[in-house]
Amino acid sequence: MSHTQTVLVKSTDTSVIQAASTALSELDGYRLIYCEDDKSASSRLDELKIDLIFYDLDPKNFGPDNALTQSRLSHAACSRIVVCSNAEMADGARVCEDTASYLYLIKPLAEKQIRMAVKRALEHAELSRRHRLLSRELKLSLDEDMFGKTESGSVQGGVSRFERLVYASSKMAEVVAEAKVAATTDMPVLIRGATGTGKELLARAIHFNSNRANSPMHSQNCGGVSDDALYSELFGHVRGGFPGAIADRLGLFRAADGGTVFLDEVSEVSPQFQVALLRFLQEGEVKPLGSDKTLNSDVRIIAASNRSIEEMVEKGQFRRDLYYRLKGFQLELPALKDRKEDIPVLTNFFVEKYAGVVGRRVLGVTTEVLNKLENFPFPGNVRELETEVQRLVAVAEQGGYIALRHLSEKISNAPTPNDESTDFMPSGATLKEKVESLEQAILTQSLTACHWNQSKVADELGISRVGLANKIKRYGLRKG
Structure with a gap:
């Protein structure tokens, strides 16, 4: 194997x-x-x-x-x-x-x-x-201009995975390579990346590739949580330890004993809680809220932040000693706009994921759609791309292609470097003449790009084949 x-x-x-x-x-x-x-x-x-x-x-x-x-x-x-x-x-x-x-x-x-x-x-x-991919490639080989010369989902590969993380870029390959090394150790890991880049996915991949894989992994978002509530969630509390504590709470550090605890937005914890967290990292001691008894727990900490903790340390906003404890390994997840090579493989991954869920069979994604996606900044990163693809699959026709008309308005209207429409000035004196000039230019461009495959052009432009044939005749367009 x-x-x-x-x-x-x-x-x-x-x-x-x-x-x-x-x-x-x-x-x-x-x-x-x-x-x-x-x-x-x-x-x-x-x-x-x-x-x-x-x-x-x-x-x-x-x-x-x-x-x-x-x-x-x-x-x-x-x-x-x-x-x-x-x-x-x-x-x-x-x-x-x-x-x-x-x-x-x-x-x-x-x-x-x-x-x-x-x-x-x-x-x-x-x-x-392999049968599915070969059948798909055979189908797409007739549409090389629509889908490009290479298919990222081919049998030959070209797509890398680290559990549920899918990528093709060298930047992500470097991060994953270091993450795999981190997984072989018990050292804490600090992950930095913007919202939606996949910090928790990376943390889970590290856990499930470590010797703690069959022990629990628990997650806690530290943002917007009071010190008492966060202390109770992580360290636990005893019944009667504070008003409203009607039962004992084990706490995630003890619940994950032998496993991993993922602390998201760790940069948001207060200076007072930073002291408690530092003590746990140093001694592995857990003292539930309201208890006099000190217990021990063996967990690995993987922390994440969308802010630079190093900069916070320099500004006196985060304890330097805690920062050094957390960053046994420090991994930086790049924003999606900085690794555009990952957009096509992520798009195909999400298409396969959601086409199965909604029972739709989507044949492929056109080059024009991928071009639009690759040149969109995606401030919400991978999470935003996933939401867009989920919507594309839902609105695409059964057994059809995902085309430009299926894109959300914010992406379809976004300019791309190859967008030549801004340089085109339609000819004609009246509005009617200018519109006709623009329509003729669009038809000519689409027909040339698709090698005069009128079915593809009609599908891409969202018109019937009869309507396209009438327009070709009306403007006297000829295959060059």
Whole structure:
């Protein structure tokens, strides 16, 4: 196996867990992630690149929002294997068929059986993926001018991934390379990046590629939270520790013992809370609010900020000693406008993601659309691009292409460096003549760009083919 395959094992049966862990070893290229219920399994699907779900069926707790059904809709490339008891065979067969799972296995499980079934399921998934891409490339080869000479989603590759982070730029490759090194250590990590660049995705990728992967990871946004509330969330409190404390709270530091705590917007904590955080990083001690007892917790801290903490230190707004504690590794996520090479691969990734969710089959994204997206500043970064693509998929026609007319107004009206319309002055004396001159120029440009493929031009301009033919005749346009 050329690269690591991630298998999500959803089970509470110790015999199933033991058999899977023995059969699918790290030496053979497998990484196992364990979940006890559908809620945590669904979270892992959104946090990691899961290649296969090994799902132990419990018919009594198999609701409509189960992770297996969700994966079929939103993670179509993920393989599925159902495990059931002999008494549940009928349910297992039905669930296997309903969720398009590769097969179902009957307990007790043999290690060789698991190893072979998983290997065949992953091979089948890879062949299906290549078939889809080759079929798509065959279809798009007829439309080279519309989609460019190379397809970023080709079988040959060109797209890199770090769990749910997708990229093609050298800037992101450098960040991910350092993040992978950080993942092999227990040192704190400080991530800086503008809102929407993917700081939490990077933090989760680091956690799930560390030796803490099968321990909890909890997140806390520190922005706009009072000291008492933040202390209670992280360190916990005891009943009666303050007015309104009607029950004990464990606190995230103790809840994530052995795992990771992600602190977003850490730059916003008060100077007083910075002292408590520094003490925890130094000693690993947790003293719940209202308690005299000091406990210990072993967690790794990954912090993030959209501000430069280094500049805040120089201005006396952030403790220097805490800053040095947090930045065991310091990673800088570039804004999307500074890594435009990632926009096409992210666009295709989000198209595949949302086309599956809404049940639409989108054939592709035109070069003109990608050009518009690549030259839009995206102040909201990747998050804003994802929202735009989600809307594009929703408004695109079933089985059609995403074209310029589908873009939101703010993006379609934004100027691009290749936009020649600002230099064009229509000829004619009257308004009618000027409009006709402009229409003729647009038609000529589109027909030339599409090598006089009138179906493409009509689709791109949002008019019927008959209407286009009438305009060609009216203006006396000829193929050059």
